[in-house]
Amino acid sequence: MTTTEATTTSKNSKQKKSAGQGGPVWDWAAGHGPVTGALSATTGAFAVATTGAATGMPPTWALAVGAAGAVGHTAAGIRLKNAGRTIAARASSWLITAGWTTWATAHGPLTWQALGSLAVIGTGMATATRSTNLYEEAREEEAAAAEQRAVALELSAERRAIAEEWVERIRRVCGISVRVLAVEHWPTGTGFTLDAELPGGTTYDQISTRAAALSADAHLPHGCTAAASPGIHQGRTLIDVATVNVLETEVPYPSDYAPLSLHTGIPWGYRSNAEQIQTYLREQCALVVGPTGSGKTNMVHVILAGFARATDVLTFVIDLNAGSAGLSWVLPALNHQPAPGERPMRPGIDWLAGTVKEAHVMLDAVLRIGKQRKIAYQGLMAREDTDLLPIGPSIPQIMLVIDEGAEILTSTDKVLKELAKKILEVIRMLRAMGIRTVLTALGSTGAVLGNLMIRREAKVRVALTGGEKEGMDLGKLFPGTRGLKVDQAPYKGSGFMGTPESPAALFKCWRILPSQIREIVAATSERHPTLDAVSAKAAGDAYARRWDADRIAWMHNPQPTPTTPAAGQDEEGRRELNLSALREDRPAGEQGQEAEADRLADAFMREIDEQFGTTTEPTPKRERPQRPGLNLSALREDRPAEPESSEPSADGTDAVPPLLQQAYDAVKAAGGRMHTADLATQLGIDTTELGTELSRILRAVGVERPGKGTVRAGNGESRTGYLAETLSEAIRRYRNPQ
The missing domain is CATH 3.40.50.300 (P-loop containing nucleotide triphosphate hydrolases)
Structure with a gap:
């Protein structure tokens, strides 16, 4: 007889499916419930009584075993702090079962009286076990609830202290008397949030503007703030108070590369x-x-x-x-090399x-x-x-x-x-x-x-x-x-x-x-x-x-910046016009300087036209197409082959820039006076680019714009007023450099 099995708090038995058979498999490690426990106790008592009566076992032995079981369960119940009714019910189960076994051993267990009384004992044992189990569960739940209430009371006291502290701080620093409705600690343990009700006519901005002062008054660590934000409505605000600086720690990117969506953030x-x-x-x-x-x-x-x-x-x-x-x-x-069959x-x-x-x-x-x-x-x-x-x-x-x-x-x-x-x-x-x-x-x-x-x-x-x-x-x-x-x-x-x-x-x-x-x-x-x-x-x-x-x-390319010829030179190092059409990769600052140079050159050519290079008769405005740039040898695919030797000719003709010679010939043919726009049209050049390039060519040989007195007549007096003379002087200096 094992009375302990009848009174142990039960666990639900699990039925397992065998790998080879479809039938249920008993889980012998599982505990007994009220019914299975009572059934186990009564069948055990019946077996002991039947064996004892057949072998002549002294009946008092069963009573002694039952008394020992009652004493053991009482001690165990006291150690586990079980309720008194639970201890009494378990001890009584041992004693009653032991008493029936003693009586049945002496008088025979195979009588209707013995069997009927055993059935009554089993039913009562199951009922008592179920009742005490429910009572113990209720006691455990109540104890847990009481513990939670104690913790909540302690937390509530802490929250009340925090609320009172921050109400006083906001009143002192911001001059606003708020009422804190709730204090919620962050799950990360790095701070808390105050849900505060604002007085009438006050907005949360009056607190957010004093965030630094509030943080200093609360002696928060560096990197921690007290930030106010809108609440559930305009009369409420949420104040997030960080107490641990999580910004000073370097946190690696999350290793969970799960799929994301634009719509879920x-x-x-x-x-x-x-x-x-x-x-x-x-x-x-x-x-x-x-x-x-x-x-x-x-x-x-x-x-x-x-x-x-x-x-x-x-x-x-x-x-x-x-x-x-x-x-x-x-x-x-x-750089990935896919294996055979790999995408x-x-x-x-x-x-x-x-x-x-x-x-x-x-x-x-x-x-x-x-x-x-x-x-x-x-x-x-x-x-x-x-x-x-x-x-x-x-x-x-x-x-x-x-x-x-x-x-x-x-x-x-x-x-x-x-x-x-x-x-x-x-x-x-x-x-x-x-x-x-x-x-x-x-x-x-x-x-x-x-x-x-x-x-x-x-x-x-x-x-x-x-x-x-x-x-x-x-x-x-x-x-x-x-x-x-x-x-x-x-x-x-x-x-x-x-x-x-x-x-x-x-x-x-x-x-x-x-x-x-x-x-x-x-x-x-x-x-x-x-x-x-x-x-x-x-x-x-x-x-x-x-x-x-x-x-x-x-x-x-391990060399991100390829070696290119210097500005103003071709691939073989010969000097050419340093035009924008020849420069594809230029720094932004250089491009900005060139834009300013274009503007100044355009103003310079307009000054020439207004003062010296135009006639008194009105010049009709001509429709001329916009051209991408100077039509020079660097841009013409059908240009003739250049001579193998780059040495200048005996008369110095090759030393004169082509644009300068073309401009001089055009102005000379027009009688020494020509509008810049007309000159650009005749040469097939944009007006701004013409001014930029002529200015550069003139400055290269020290010829300033007309009006500066650098172009002089044979008698040494300043001669200004004719663009043709300026261009002629530049050609002379190119042919006969000093």
Whole structure:
């Protein structure tokens, strides 16, 4: 007889299916319930009584065993702190069963009286066990609830203390008497949030503007703030108080490269409460500013990582700094050697432009895609009853990431201005068609944020400060948000971020390593969508052949800057005219200087015309075609072969620049007087370029413009007034250099 089995708290038995048979398998390790426990106890007692009666066992032995079991269970119940009724019920079960066994051994267990009484004992035992089990469960639940109430009471006391402390602090620092309705501790353990009710006629701005003072008054660690934001309605505010500076620690990019979607948000970093920041760029553009050393390049890679993980985004990258922002996402795929039967790896970005020329090709294709989508998908948008193109894996959104793109938009350089026009057209026209931009800049200055299009469309804004104060006007980048100080985020990769869904506040960007970039490229290769057929057709060969060997040769070139002849020389080193048509890769500063030189040259030639080189008769305005540049030997494909020797002839004719000789002959034939526009038309040259080149040619031999007194007659007196004489003097000096 085993009475313990009848009184043990039960666990549900599990039926298992045998691997070879379909029948149930007993779980002998499982405990007994009230019914199975009572059945086990009664059958055990019946077996002992039957065996004892047959073998002549002394009946008192069963009573002694039952008494020992009752004493043992009583001691165990006291140790487990069971209720008195539970201990009594278990001890009684042992004693009653032992008494029946003793009586049945002496008088015989095979009588109806013995069997009936055993059945009654078993039923009572099951009922008592069930009752005590329920009572014990209720006691355990009540004890847990009491413990929780004690903890809640302790937490409530802590929250009340925090609420009282901050009510007093806000009244003292901000002059506002608020009522704190709730205090919620952050799950990360790095701070808490106060839900406060504002007095009548007060807004949360009156608290947010004093965030720095509140933080100092609370003695918060550096990098921790007390930031107020809108509450559930305008009479409430939420005050986030960070007590642990999570921004000073470098956190690696999450290793979970799970699929993302543009519609559910793409994470760019985490707040001071360690919660991720989700960006929603279906309709918004983004602007990321940060000086050198603030972690802006790392931030660009984090952005590209999010786009690479998305199943409904294709990323186009423009980086005029040798394409450095996108090369890390392209080279792993280009250098990948697929095994037999393995599919080639796709780059992490869909297109990379590292030169102005390729950027123009890309932007032209993007504009064609957007305009064609407007026409081709009208029926789809009508069926979906929306004015926004339904974006998904079949029709992906194009995210155009332009490193230092804000500087391109504000540049005064002629070449970059043309690029800026196309970027602004993309931003202005293609929102509904699923084409958005992410621009970066070196600072949040007035020059960058002076463009209305940037301020209006770039609602997602990031300022990576890194402690840098120069050129970081947070008030311009986050208008209407006060209390933001650069010294609150002195760590690399930290700063402020604001979205339409969350106000500007402190944040930190993850650190992403080159090895992670390679892992993401490999992990997301099969995940990238393909450009829809309508867009691919509109983009044409410019898109289809973007990975052709001749267009990506520069990505594999270990010498990114090829050796080129100096300006003003041909491939063999001979001096030629240093024209814009001959210079394709020029620094932006040099291009700006040339634009200023063109303007001055044009003014110079107008001065010549007004003072000396025109007749008194009105000159009719002629319609003349716009020509791309000087029609000189460097630009003429059908020019005659040059002589092998570059030595000047005996009379010095070869030393005279061709343009100077042609201009002199034309002016001489016209009688020494000719309008600049007429001269340019006769020579087939643009007026501005004519002025630029003639000025350079004259300065090369020390001949100043007419009116300076440098061209003199034979008697030594100053002779001015005839353009022909000026050109003649320049020719003489070229032929007979001193």
